[in-house]
Amino acid sequence: MGNAAARRLQTRDYLSSAFGFSIVLAVLVFMDPRVSVKFSRTFYPSPAEKLMSMGERAADLGKAVVMALREQSIDNGPMLVMTAVGILLVCFMVRT
Numbered sequence: 533m534g535n536a537a538a539r540r541l542q543t544r545d546y547l548s549s550a551f552g553f554s555i556v557l558a559v560l561v562f563m564d565p566r567v568s569v570k571f572s573r574t575f576y577p578s579p580a581e582k583l584m585s586m587g588e589r590a591a592d593l594g595k596a597v598v599m600a601l602r603e604q605s606i607d608n609g610p611m612l613v614m615t616a617v618g619i620l621l622v623c624f625m626v627r628t
Contacts (some may be wrong), residue, residue, distance in 0.1 A: 552619035564600035
């Protein structure tokens with residue numbers, strides 16, 4: 533019984549850390565100017581962009597998100613690591 537409860541707590545801690553890390557990275561990505569421009573052009577296209585299909589606009593948005601994800605994770609790596617550590621510490625502090 534004790535072993536199963538410990539594993540559940542460990543799994544919960546890992547998932548909460550991964551979730552917090554993902555939230556921080558998502559905020560960094562969506563604050564990137566290229567992503568915000570592509571997002572607005574995808575859902576609110578100009579008259580010239582209306583000739584492009586929705587799939588092409590979505591593909592452009594996807595490319596911008598991937599580029600921003602790569603660059604933000606490299607540029608802000610130390611902040612992301614410190615955020616993950618902070619989330620773990622808060623989880624351990626709340627648990628005890």
